[in-house]
Amino acid sequence: MLAVHFGAGNIGRGFIGNLLFHSGYETVFVDVNAEIVHLLNEKNEYKVVLAEPGQQEDVIKNVRAINSAENPDQVIEAIAKADLVTTAIGPNILPLIAGLVAEGLRNRADQSNRPLNIIACENMIGGSTLLKEKVYEKLTKAEMAQFDDLFGFPDSAVDRIVPNQTNEDKLMVKVEPFYEWVVEETKLVGEKPDIPGITYVQDLVPYIERKLFTVNTGHALAAYFGYYYGEEFINKAMENPQIYELVEGALSESGEFLAKKYGFNAEDHAKYIQKILHRFSNSHIVDEVTRVGRSPIRKLGPNDRLVSPARQYSEVIGQEPVNLLKGVAAAFLYDFQGDEEAVKIQSTIEGIGIDKAIETFTHISSESTLFQTIIEQYKLLKENK
Ligand SMILES: NC(=O)c1ccc[n+]([C@@H]2O[C@H](COP(=O)([O-])OP(=O)(O)OC[C@H]3O[C@@H](n4cnc5c(N)ncnc54)[C@H](O)[C@@H]3O)[C@@H](O)[C@H]2O)c1
Numbered sequence: 468m469l470a471v472h473f474g475a476g477n478i479g480r481g482f483i484g485n486l487l488f489h490s491g492y493e494t495v496f497v498d499v500n501a502e503i504v505h506l507l508n509e510k511n512e513y514k515v516v517l518a519e520p521g522q523q524e525d526v527i528k529n530v531r532a533i534n535s536a537e538n539p540d541q542v543i544e545a546i547a548k549a550d551l552v553t554t555a556i557g558p559n560i561l562p563l564i565a566g567l568v569a570e571g572l573r574n575r576a577d578q579s580n581r582p583l584n585i586i587a588c589e590n591m592i593g594g595s596t597l598l599k600e601k602v603y604e605k606l607t608k609a610e611m612a613q614f615d616d617l618f619g620f621p622d623s624a625v626d627r628i629v630p631n632q633t634n635e636d637k638l639m640v641k642v643e644p645f646y647e648w649v650v651e652e653t654k655l656v657g658e659k660p661d662i663p664g665i666t667y668v669q670d671l672v673p674y675i676e677r678k679l680f681t682v683n684t685g686h687a688l689a690a691y692f693g694y695y696y697g698e699e700f701i702n703k704a705m706e707n708p709q710i711y712e713l714v715e716g717a718l719s720e721s722g723e724f725l726a727k728k729y730g731f732n733a734e735d736h737a738k739y740i741q742k743i744l745h746r747f748s749n750s751h752i753v754d755e756v757t758r759v760g761r762s763p764i765r766k767l768g769p770n771d772r773l774v775s776p777a778r779q780y781s782e783v784i785g786q787e788p789v790n791l792l793k794g795v796a797a798a799f800l801y802d803f804q805g806d807e808e809a810v811k812i813q814s815t816i817e818g819i820g821i822d823k824a825i826e827t828f829t830h831i832s833s834e835s836t837l838f839q840t841i842i843e844q845y846k847l848l849k850e851n852k
């Protein structure tokens with residue numbers, strides 16, 4: 468069985484490639500990082516190490532790679548032969564691979580009627596759905612009908628903390644022991660991929676909201692407040708009682724609306740939150756606040772981990788969240804110069820002021836009380852910096 472996976476980065480090698488190997492797949496990674504592509508083709512294997520006492524090592528074999536910037540034709544050929552296509556490249560990159568995916572699927576449909584599933588494993592609501600939309604923008608009406616029959620784009624939620632790697636062995640990936648991969652069964656075509664480790668569900672929305680608005684919401688607060696208080700790493704930030712309290716407070720707020728909206732058992736959700744706080748504090752993982760806080764424009768988007776739970780909390784619970792809005796305010800103070808989006812937010816604030824910047828990035832109306840609280844919190848944090 469052949470899997471084509473876009474993105475041989477942290478989660479691609481550290482999680483998806485790992486599960487694919489143990490499920491019997493040969494994996495072809497598609498990436499634009501020439502060094503990683505070269506090394507994967509030279510070694511055809513890499514190590515995954517568990518970040519825990521004992522540091523258990525796993526060797527992932529049967530892998531190779533294609534540089535899509537240099538050899539797009541090889542990617543098109545690989546998609547024609549694949550039994551599964553997955554991605555872990557980042558939400559902002561999905562539109563950029565749509566043309567190549569469309570070409571690959573078109574070429575495949577010309578040769579056979581074999582169905583194929585394309586699963587985006589990104590931290591966003593509706594990642595595969597977005598990729599499908601972008602692929603369909605490249606198609607004729609007749610091709611769309613043909614693709615509807617042949618190709619499935621089930622959404623998914625993936626959870627495993629994989630920090631940026633600083634190992635001498637450039638292919639090796641250190642990962643946390645925990646993992647979860649949930650895939651929407653109803654949008655699959657053909658046979659269900661037999662991958663132990665995937666949980667298939669009928670409706671993905673509760674699962675992706677639970678993951679994004681707990682793991683990633685808490686992570687974002689730890690990153691933005693960690694940065695604010697001068698911490699370099701997430702586990703160190705979690706040692707600061709002020710940050711811990713803010714993160715735990717935000718998770719209890721998002722948990723309140725999630726439990727009410729989806730009927731989650733409150734006790735189980737409280738355990739889920741405690742487990743996540745424990746994962747953030749893992750001393751065997753060195754995870755920079757700047758990785759976790761990366762792309763703040765994306766993270767401040769109306770459907771992402773800060774604004775969506777804040778808005779939904781106020782709608783479902785009927786009150787304003789405190790900690791979630793502090794998280795939004797802290798993101799507006801994130802001025803890391805190595806992050807293009809952070810630089811853009813700061814120059815926008817300078818250019819049009821914080822009020823207009825909040826409206827621009829969060830789409831929260833300046834009429835709303837949420838908006839006023841974000842401004843107040845932003846000013847307080849700025850004054851006390
Ligand atoms: N790292 C984690 O803890 C984690 C966990 C769950 C989900 N995710 C999600 O997985 C996705 C990837 O995150 P990551 O941490 O692995 O990032 P990463 O930067 O380590 O990996 C992304 C990879 O995509 C490659 N890439 C960039 N443009 C490309 C293109 N046009 N075609 C092919 N490859 C391209 C990059 O070279 C890189 O190797 C993101 O959506 C992230 O939110 C990450």
Ligand SMILES: O=P(O)(O)OC[C@@H](O)[C@@H](O)[C@H](O)[C@H](O)CO
Pocket residue numbers: 590625626627628629682683686687758759760761762
């Ligand atoms: O990947 P991002 O930028 O959406 O979010 C950063 C981290 O919160 C994220 O990568 C987590 O480590 C991951 O989602 C854990 O499953």
